[in-house]
Amino acid sequence: MTQMGQVKTSVERKSKSWFDEHAPQIRELKFTLYLLRQSPIVVAGFILVALFIGMAIFAPWIAPHGPEERFWNLPQQPPSWRFPFGTDTTGGDIYSRIIWGSRLDLTIALTVVASAILIGSVLGAISGFMGRAFDEALMRVTDVFLAFPALILAMAVAAALGRNLTNLTIALMVVWWPTYARLVRGQVLAEKERLYVDAARAVGASPARIIFRHVLPNSIFPVIVQATLDLGGVILTAAGLSFIGFGAGAGVAEWGLMIADGRSYLFQSPWIACFPGLAILLSSLGLNLIGDGLRDVLDPRLRR
Amino acid sequence: MPEPILQIRNLKTYFYTYAGVVRALEGIDLDIYQGETLGLVGETGCGKSVTSLSIMRLVADPPGRIVDGQIIYKGEDLLKKSEAQMQQIRGNKITMVFQDPMTFLNPVITIGDQVSEVIAIHENLARDVVRSKIDECEETIKQLDSNSPDRERLMNRVKELEALKDNPPKYSRREMKKATLRRTIEVLKLVQMPSPEKVVKQYPHELSGGMRQRAIIAMALSCSPDLLIADEPTTSLDVTIQAQILALLSELKKKIGSSILIITHDMGIVAEICDRVSVMYAGNIIETAETKALFKNPLHPYTQGLLKAIPKLHRDVEELEIIPGSVPNLIYPPSGCRFHPRCPFRMDICDKENPPFIERERGHSVACYLYQEKK
């Protein structure tokens, strides 16, 4: 017990390396992981997500057939051992197409969220530090973007750019960056506050240094939570958009499109639309489970 | 000495957090006697508030839990009572006044409603209704001249009502409401709330700090409790108001004759209104004595530190600056006497085992080895 006290004091005395300086955050992290292991919901989420990522990576080895392999003489076959999820109207094996689809959809989701974080946090950080006019302007801009529901804004942007997968992805980026801009800006402002209060640090701390040393470590958790939740959101929105006619061209193995194709045969061959929908549901459910768990665990108030 | 109305024996309250078990109360003993004012002093985080919450059985569970001990109130152990029974006692027999009137009042409910609900659940208002009816009758009787037929009738009516007094019938919601409101206003008057008729309709944010604290005190006193626990009732108020509130408390104590357990870190307040004082440190009671005795001759090194910390002229100051070190973390408390890491007279034994809490002089108990040897 007393040693405990000893150790702590000695740490304080040592010259501050990044790790020491962020010892609390690191303890926090260890602790967080421990908590995550505890929560069955999060574990379930991880399993689901792992499953889909696995599908995406190992598609060529798992999928019995190619993404665009069609058995023209076997259209609309009900599920069977040969075609676990049945075949679509052009005799494509839905099971294989779902597996290949995971590649496409997850890629879209990751690209969108990653670039949103990048753009968002850069702009957010800048406006947080520069403050005044730039900050004001950026906030007004985000206001405008946030004045639309995600799907609808994406719809309009994609429509203006022209309908194809690339533009769909771009549209989604356009929609998602403001969230992160605001999030990071908030963190920066908070950090600024702290710095002014604790003058010692403020002395000769360059913005860059502050960002890397203080803002990043502090905003990393909220951003992660937001990102996991958004990944799910993007998957849903992207699917929704390609369901109403944006996105991939005919025949491409993309979940939303597959549902759209199955729609006219819903009553005769329900499996065509049913299974891709399940894929969407489960993948975004996985991400939401994780995100939700993280949020609870990282929320200090829910923690006590 | 009259017998205590509340006896706390070896009370242990732990908090089971992810980080570990916080031993907030490590077996404290405390007696509160009929009609006295007991002060419980100590630094922030030494377990004063936990004590009060434990008495009320309001420790949030999870994470907190009362793991051991007894709280004997009128010969019955509160820790053995059912939630329903506790609800009968809370706000009725044992009540509480909290530290911060800003956060302890519900922002979206009018003062009137917040006060009256206590009355509504604990008091038998039917009696009031009867009472008021009788008054009305008697009023009219006074107006009437001696030999009008009504007079006779009213007399009888009064008799009937008098009969009803002990087991009154159910009255309409409206009548009950009227009665409640009347009582509420009375209580607010009692705590010298300015213009109570207006205040009942107002929301907390429309009141000043002092008024809010009065409102809270009103709630606590509306059912004339046996014991009033005041948890740092004045810390968040400015000095002038502090004085008023303290004055009010002691005055009301006389009026109602209830005991007060006042929790504070301000020796000044203690000196002003407490009959006896208990000093807490890191979850233990380390010294209990009559106020005079304690100020005259503090035994425990920590207590001595506390008293030194008070500048003679001015009192409202952070007092613990000159005791070196800081409050130990209660997850990994120091072994033995929890004060030993900061104690100027540390001895070998101190970090081995916890000193027993023994009465050294009459009514003056202390937990420290310094005095063990003298024996």
Add this chain to the structure above:
Amino acid sequence: MKLRHYVIRRLFLLIPVLIGVSMLTFTLSHVIGDPIAAYITSQDLRLSDLQMQKIVTAHHLNDPLYSQYYYYVMDLLRGDWGISRTDSDRPVLVSIQNYFPATAELALVSMFFALIVGIPIGIISAVRKDKPADHATRVFSLVGVSTPVFWLALILQYVFYYQFKVHNLPNLPASGRVNQFLWLDHPLHVITGIYSIDSLITGNFSIFFDVLVHLILPAFALSYVFMAVFVRMMRSSMLEVMRQDYITLARSKGLSERVVIYRHALRNAMIPTVTVAGLAFGGLLAGAVLTETVFSWPGVGRWSTSAIVRDDIASIMGFMLIIAIVYMLANLIVDLLYAWIDPRIRLG
């Protein structure tokens, strides 16, 4: 009177956002997209240069962007939102008038569903935190937010319309707002365009019930997702409130747990939930786009989706604008509710 000032102030705050929105739609339709496209009809896809000239001069499409924008806004204010090729060349505003009531009806009913079911569930899971009930509701709501609304809609159709109908059972209608035959037998005098209301006003009950029945599936599909949002929100804000000091005080008064929850906690917990309701309304409108397409519900959502496959930029932008406006109004209303629930606001 304080309230009125408050409303006016909030309305003024909307103006900059509206300007921003118009700028956005302008950029999309005039800078990225081809401005002329907004003003040509389905048959004019091959235009004589003469007509091109007419349109260009009429809408100043050769001017520098800033003046183009000026005229664009002027057109908007004058009510010339372009021509909806999708809707047989009607003016966009007319199309909006025709289709919006349907969407409003669907959205409002779904909102109602979501609230009356979501909030109680949220309370329960907060009160029973970390108990089975809590886990159940949590999973329920997470599944909700992860479900593709259009897929759910299809599944509902398959079960409650197709399977039931196939087995010759009473089934729920899968498309449209009202039964054609019933309509012809009891024609409804349309006033607001929100059929349920109109039929009530005009006392046309056979239509009224029919409208309700037609609402069930779409409204459920749409509301499930948002139910989930409310459950989450209610849960967390309830937990937050239950940690507040005034709850401790309430307990210390000896109030029963139920009274503590319903009289002291609930109203405070409602405050953030109401705010979320405003934001959720936007999401609801977005969801309507998908739901309407599946249930061929003649609302702005379906209109805009068919506009998309026709690259009918005018309709899409019109849709954008109307949604933005509605969304903002929804949030304004929420703020007012907010002020009503929370006495502290009235001063501010």
Add this chain to the structure above:
Amino acid sequence: MKMSEKKTSNKKAIAAIVVILIVVVGGLAGYYYAYLPSSRPMVPNPDTYVFSTFGDVDKMDPSVMYDTASGEVAELTLETLVYYKMPGSTTEIGPKLAKSWDMSPDGTVYTFHLDPAAKFNDGSPITADDVKYSIDRTILIGDPDGPAPTLHMHIKGAADYLLCETCWGATNDTMVQAYLNAGGVKVIDPQTVQITLDAPYAPFLATMAFTSASVVNKKIVEANGGVKPGFRNDWMNQHGTEVGSGPYKLTEWTPKTRVVLDRNDNYWGTPAKFKRIIINEVDEVGTRELALFSGDADTITLPATNLFDVIQKDAWLNNRQIVPVKPGITVSLDPTYTVSPNFGMNTKWKDPVTGAVPFGNKDFRYGFSYAFDYTTFINTVINGAGIQGVGPIPPGMFGYNEQLVKSLQFSFSPDKAKQYFLNAKAAGAYADGQVITLYYNTGNEARRRGCLLLKDAIEGLGVGLTIQVQELDWPTFLAKQRAKELPIFFIGWAPDFADPDDYVPVFANGQTGTFARRQGFDDPTIDQKLSQASIESDPAKRQALYNDIETWLFQQAYTIWGAVPLNIQVSRDWVKGWFFNPMFSGPNTSPAAYGMYKEERTDQVAITVGPLPAFIATVATLVVPNYARKSA
């Protein structure tokens, strides 16, 4: 304590009761109303004919409408001077508003004698003046995307007006005067109209049977915007089918929802049997089918891709036998004059990236023609509801020459295809990695699959070609075709009038032919042969000319001739008196003008599909009888 307890509990109780009431009432009402349509004990509304289809009416004005959905309505509400002899499947022209007509020896002047009985649906008589007004109107509006250019070029003076570039989108008075002075359409007396042609034109009468020659009520049109040369009339776009003389008239048109036609009670001919015709727009084919099975609809549009939802697969595919899979349904498949779908290749298309002009190369075109799996397309995509394409002239029409076609047709052969592609590559028509995008119009399932079929075949050859498949919405699709931006695209033709001259030029005439122009090829000798054929009166010579042209078309392989589809008619068996005529725009509804009716029935209407699971059976026994009684 007690008090508050009671309060809340009371509130609870009330709330609970209210909720329960709402649920119960709502539920009952729901079941009751939702159940009505499928439980009518006898044939639903015997004097209303309900047609459930997709595709929205575009315009109601006969002078500009040029799509089948609109034509459907026009055929019931508007009438022309002459029409195909009804009822029946013949394409022989007979009298309508004109009880008789005579042709000048040189075949350039036609004189029509109106039927004195003929009157508009407002009761006013139809005069020669109305006729002239209507035809002039169509020409003077001269909508380049409308029917006028295709059908009325031969009327004296019309050609100049319709071909002039400055006459659309603006009123060009000189040209208008020029046309009117040419006197193509003359009023001889109130009962007689005379139409003069530039030159003799064999199919002229047939063109006069098309909707664009419908006679509209002059005074009403004049009262609502009249004629503005070079512009459409917005009022007519909405109400054009209310001002005719047909057996029905438009009562309601809600775009994207439905069209309601009511019987014209002052019809001058034999009145129709149905009091009302409802054309519901239902996009989802599955929903349409259910409407049919439950009796909500009497007939529906069923795409070939869903054929086996209503008839047995094997019986049909193996020995072309129609065996409905459900009782109470009648299905009829009839040969049409429709030539669709076909892939038109754009010989001038230049790849924006590589600069190659692949389709300019004959071998490359042959490659495509051999790479399309015709049999699979016919049997699995359109489910045998059609035959392999036979060139521009459909079977049964004058000029169709079976053995010639058989000798010319391409057949699916990967090896040949590969060979031709390799030759083409050798000749530098394209380099490896060449990308070709196939376009189809949104929502056309057969075409989507056709594209994918072609894609699979060609990419399977491994000749360095990549095929992409893109959807385009119909107007955009057309626009891009006209702009010649599409490398290869679907083309198809449905009859305006029953004559090869309505078909062959479209595909073969590089000067005037809609598709030939878009495919960017032109052969003067062929154009010359075409114009001969159009005026040639000797059938043998005419046949010969068409043979030459068809041979040339096949050998050049400008077009992959996909299929000649069958018309699929699906209706409930109580619909009587239905007949098919290849010239109908609306085969489902148009027979209503010629005595189609619904037979009175007393049997249960809704068709139960599949077995009833036990629990549903119990529910049914509990619920169904009650509601059946209620609704009776």
